[in-house]
Structures are given as C-alpha cells and as structure tokens.
Amino acid sequence: MKPSLFSIARTYRHVNRYRELIGILIKYGFQDLVDQLNLRYYLELGKSVLMQRPVEHVQQIPRAARVRMIIEEMGTTFIKFGQIMSTRPDLIPEEFLKELQKLQDEVPPFPTEEAVALITSELEAPLDQLFKEFDPTPIASASIGQVYRAVLPDGTPVAVKVQRPDIQKIIEVDIEIMLTLARLAEAHLPDLQPLQPVAIVEEFARVLDNEMNYHVEARNIERFSENFRDNPHVQAPRVFRDYSSRVILTCEFVAGIKISEMDELRALGYDTVTLAQIGADAVLTQIFEHGFFHGDPHPGNLLVTGPERICFLDFGMMGRLDKNLQEDLATLLVCVVRRDDDHLTRTVLHMATNPDETKDPARLKRALADFIDRYAYIPFNQLNMGELLNDLLSLLIRHNIKLPPEIYLLIKALVSIEGLGRRLDPNFVFITHAEPFVARIVRQRFTVRRILEDINHTSLEVYRLVRDLPEEIRALLKFIRRGELKVNLETKSLEPVMKTWDRDANRMAFAIVVASLLISSAIVLLARVPPLWHEMSVLGLVGLGAALLMGFWLLIAIYLSGHL
Numbered sequence: 249m250k251p252s253l254f255s256i257a258r259t260y261r262h263v264n265r266y267r268e269l270i271g272i273l274i275k276y277g278f279q280d281l282v283d284q285l286n287l288r289y290y291l292e293l294g295k296s297v298l299m300q301r302p303v304e305h306v307q308q309i310p311r312a313a314r315v316r317m318i319i320e321e322m323g324t325t326f327i328k329f330g331q332i333m334s335t336r337p338d339l340i341p342e343e344f345l346k347e348l349q350k351l352q353d354e355v356p357p358f359p360t361e362e363a364v365a366l367i368t369s370e371l372e373a374p375l376d377q378l379f380k381e382f383d384p385t386p387i388a389s390a391s392i393g394q395v396y397r398a399v400l401p402d403g404t405p406v407a408v409k410v411q412r413p414d415i416q417k418i419i420e421v422d423i424e425i426m427l428t429l430a431r432l433a434e435a436h437l438p439d440l441q442p443l444q445p446v447a448i449v450e451e452f453a454r455v456l457d458n459e460m461n462y463h464v465e466a467r468n469i470e471r472f473s474e475n476f477r478d479n480p481h482v483q484a485p486r487v488f489r490d491y492s493s494r495v496i497l498t499c500e501f502v503a504g505i506k507i508s509e510m511d512e513l514r515a516l517g518y519d520t521v522t523l524a525q526i527g528a529d530a531v532l533t534q535i536f537e538h539g540f541f542h543g544d545p546h547p548g549n550l551l552v553t554g555p556e557r558i559c560f561l562d563f564g565m566m567g568r569l570d571k572n573l574q575e576d577l578a579t580l581l582v583c584v585v586r587r588d589d590d591h592l593t594r595t596v597l598h599m600a601t602n603p604d605e606t607k608d609p610a611r612l613k614r615a616l617a618d619f620i621d622r623y624a625y626i627p628f629n630q631l632n633m634g635e636l637l638n639d640l641l642s643l644l645i646r647h648n649i650k651l652p653p654e655i656y657l658l659i660k661a662l663v664s665i666e667g668l669g670r671r672l673d674p675n676f677v678f679i680t681h682a683e684p685f686v687a688r689i690v691r692q693r694f695t696v697r698r699i700l701e702d703i704n705h706t707s708l709e710v711y712r713l714v715r716d717l718p719e720e721i722r723a724l725l726k727f728i729r730r731g732e733l734k735v736n737l738e739t740k741s742l743e744p745v746m747k748t749w750d751r752d753a754n755r756m757a758f759a760i761v762v763a764s765l766l767i768s769s770a771i772v773l774l775a776r777v778p779p780l781w782h783e784m785s786v787l788g789l790v791g792l793g794a795a796l797l798m799g800f801w802l803l804i805a806i807y808l809s810g811h812l
C-alpha cells in the first residue's frame with residue numbers, strides 16, 4: 249500500500265518521534281514488525297537507527313514483557329493506551345494482559361515554577377491572591393499532572409491538580425502516530441483486521457481526551473457526590489469550580505488512611521469487616537442503582553475517613569450502565585445461581601454487540617451449561633465472583649461474543665473490590681452482598697411503571713417507523729432507478745435470514761395494529777361515541793383494553809426471544 253501525500257507530510261512532521269519508536273522496536277527485537285508494517289517506506293531513518301541492534305539476549309525475554317518495555321519507554325500516551333487495553337481481555341491475549349497490568353505512570357515531577365505559571369495564567373490571578381498557603385512540594389506526580397497542597401483564603405485545605413505543560417501537544421503527536429500504525433496494521437497484518445485497530449485507537453483518543461479535560465472529572469465528582477448525598481458512609485472530595493479550569497482541578501483535601509493500611513486502621517479501633525461491607529455496598533450501589541460507577545477502585549483511590557466512612561478519589565475513569573445492561577447483568581447472575589443455561593444463553597446474546605455473528609448458538613449453550621456445572625456445587629460462601637466473571641468472559645471470547653466496553657471495566661472494578669474485601673475480611677463473600685441488589689433489579693423489571701415505559705418506548709418506535717417509512721422507500725427507489733442497489737446473499741444463510749425477516753415483519757405489523765388500535769380507541773373515548781358507561785365510550789374502553797393486552801403480549805414475546 250502506497251502512502252498518500254497527506255500521510256507522508258504528517259509522518260515527516262513528527263520524524264524524530266517516528267525514529268524513536270522504530271529504534272525502540274528494533275532494540276527489543278521487533279525487526280519483523282518494522283518490516284511487516286513497511287515503516288522504512290514511510291520514513292528515511294538516520295544511521296543511528298538503521299544500525300540499531302537488539303539489546304543483548306533480548307530474544308530470551310518473553311514477547312509480552314518486551315511489549316510492556318516498549319510501551320514504558322515510549323512514555324505517557326502509550327502507557328495510558330496499555331493501561332486501558334489491560335481491561336480488554338476480548339482484544340488482548342492473557343499473557344499480554346498480565347504484562348500490561350504492570351504498567352505504571354509514575355514519573356519525576358516537573359518544576360513547580362511551571363505549575364505556578366500555569367495556575368496563575370489559567371485562574372487569572374497571582375498565586376498569593378488565589379491561596380492563603382501553597383506548598384511548593386508536590387504530594388503526587390503522574391504522567392498527566394501532579395498535585396499540590398494549598399489553603400484557600402477562607403482557610404479550607406485543598407488539593408490542586410495541575411496538568412503537565414505541553415502534555416496536550418505530546419499526546420496529539422502520539423495519537424497521530426498510533427493512528428498511522430493502526431492503519432498500517434489493518435493494511436499489512438490481516439490477522440489484526442477483525443480487531444479494527446483504527447477504531448480502537450479512535451476510541452482511546454476519545455477516552456484520553458476526557459481524562460485530559462479536568463472539567464469532565466469535576467462533573468464526575470459532582471455527580472458521584474449527588475448520588476451518595478444521603479449516604480453517610482460514602483463521600484467524595486468537594487470541587488471548587490472558581491479555582492478550577494480545563495487543566496487545573498482544585499478539590500477539598502481529604503485526610504484519611506489508605507484502606508489497605510489494615511494495621512493502622514486496627515490501631516485506631518476501626519472494624520475492617522464493616523469497612524469491607526461498606527466498600528462492597530458502595531460499588532454495588534453505583535452499578536445496580538446509579539448506573540454510574542468508579543472504574544478503578546483500587547486501594548490507592550479509597551481513603552478511610554472515619555470508623556464507618558470511605559472516600560473515593562480519582563474520578564478520571566468512570567463507567568456508565570443503562571437500565572438494559574443493569575438488568576442483563578442481574579439476570580446473568582440469577583441464571584448462574586439457578587442453573588438456567590437456556591435463559592443464560594439468551595441473556596448473553598442480548599448483551600452482545602455482535603449477536604448476529606454467533607454461528608452456533610447450540611454450541612454456545614452447551615458451553616454455558618458446562619460453565620454453570622463448574623460453579624453449581626461450590627458452597628455459596630466459597631464462590632469467588634471475580635473468578636466466575638473472568639471464566640465467563642474467557643468462554644465468551646472463545647465463542648467470539650463481544651460485550652459492550654462498559655462490561656469489561658465493570659468486571660475490573662468488581663474484581664478489585666472483591667480482592668480488597670477479602671483482604672479486609674477473610675470471610676468476605678462478595679456474592680452475598682450482591683444478592684439483594686440483583687433481586688431488586690429483577691423485581692423492578694416487572695413493575696407496572698417499567699412495563700408502561702416499555703410500552704411507551706415501543707409506541708414511539710412504531711410512530712417513528714411509520715413516519716419515516718415513506719422517505720425510506722423513496723430513497724430505496726432512487727437507488728434502484730440509478731442501478732446502485734447491491735444485494736449480496738449467501739444461499740446457505742438464506743433460510744435463517746428469511747425466517748428472521750418473517751418474524752420481524754410479523755412483529756412490526758402486530759405493533760402497527762396495536763398502535764393504531766390505541767390511537768383509534770383514544771379518539772373514540774374523547775368523542776364519547778355511544779354506548780356510554782359512566783360518560784365513557786364502551787367501544788373506546790374495550791379497544792383500549794384490547795390494545796394494552798396485545799401490547800403486553802408483544803413485549804412478552806419479544807422478551808422471551810431474548811431480543812427486547
């Protein structure tokens with residue numbers, strides 16, 4: 249594949265960074281990758297790189313470990329990419345996942361003078377007017393920013409997070425290089441094409457852009473705090489918007505003890521068993537009630553601020569779950585406990601982002617039945633939630649079932665909090681804490697309010713379909729007249745396609761009849777068409793009742809098919 253003039257120009261804008269990358273790849277024994285990606289065509293390398301040789305005995309180091317070393321040497325952007333990829337077992341082989349999970353982004357602090365200059369520029373005031381006190385020694389330093397202690401004019405102690413100067417430009421260059429590499433990988437490495445490397449890098453760029461924008465983190469903190477406003481056991485730092493910007497984040501300084509410091513907690517008389525329960529309930533509440541959860545609840549992000557109070561820190565990585573995903577997750581756990589492999593299969597396919605790519609549902613069902621049998625006879629108090637979910641995830645990956653990205657982040661959060669719970673309380677059983685949350689979600693699915701919401705949603709979808717149908721047909725006819733309509737069908741898959749179309753057409757026709765009956769019944773009721781009963785049209789009432797029954801019947805049929 250020959251590069252375009254645009255890609256060549258873009259490559260040469262960052263020639264030194266490309267030289268550095270290629271030199272590191274060769275250094276760690278990835279000469280074959282440099283050749284496969286045809287990188288030499290894109291870049292005239294200096295002799296220092298051309299003459300680069302792999303480090304001594306590099307081939308004796310496992311390939312996965314060498315990939316981690318390359319990422320660490322490439323710096324911030326690549327480290328962040330590796331950390332995010334470490335949560336995606338559907339994309340990364342297990343041996344590489346273990347290495348990526350070792351990635352750390354601790355770096356030496358940048359000069360405080362630069363931090364002060366950025367603060368005064370962003371907040372448009374001298375430092376002594378902004379803060380009563382400002383400690384010039386940073387208390388934490390990471391790849392994107394570092395944190396200082398300060399005191400506001402009213403005496404409130406705060407933590408000021410300052411983004412590294414020029415980090416935005418560095419990341420933009422690296423993202424551009426990563427996109428080029430992704431396009432080359434799709435062009436020259438056929439085995440990677442199904443993974444869609446370009447789409448992965450684009451999604452990473454979006455996630456990293458949010459993490460770089462401290463306004464987003466401030467909103468995350470405020471939303472989290474609002475969700476737990478009435479919970480005395482969970483807190484988050486207060487955000488001071490007047491002292492924050494896109495690259496400056498000023499929050500309340502929270503004094504506490506890391507939740508992993510168990511000796512110190514016990515010395516103060518804190519009950520670690522109670523703290524384990526509070527942490528588990530807090531995470532489960534985020535998942536099953538709020539649908540907005542902390543994506544990285546490791547011990548460093550959890551402070552104990554009282555005998556029965558935990559503070560969450562670092563809200564750059566948050567996950568979101570809609571009602572359907574919450575319900576599917578709850579149903580999945582119920583199916584495992586009840587050994588319902590048939591319903592579990594339908595739930596998994598409903599959660600999947602690629603259900604139509606499942607070539608052998610019967611084989612998947614057999615695999616899920618075997619999975620259930622492995623856990624069916626384990627005593628409840630010995631059941632490991634993290635192990636169960638990771639085993640299920642591995643099974644789905646083997647069967648090419650892809651789940652929404654939020655699910656992988658969710659499992660990482662659950663595994664983290666379960667491991668922490670077991671450290672705080674050797675008898676901690678995470679699934680017993682999850683049971684009431686799961687039961688509540690399952691019950692809510694069948695409440696009158698939820699059923700009415702589903703009926704309303706279905707009615708709106710039918711209305712949009714009827715409204716847009718003429719325009720869609722008109723566009724289709726234009727394609728036919730121009731001879732631009734192309735249809736590719738495989739004979740062996742024609743029968744299931746026709747069955748699917750037939751089923752969907754029947755449901756669509758049924759839904760249109762239900763919607764029409766609802767509308768006409770409402771008109772008859774409003775017009776008071778006789779005969780009347782209590783000043784209401786009997787015909788209208790009968791029609792309305794029939795429409796509701798038919799609509800409910802349709803929803804049940806769709807739900808039982810696993811495609812609600």
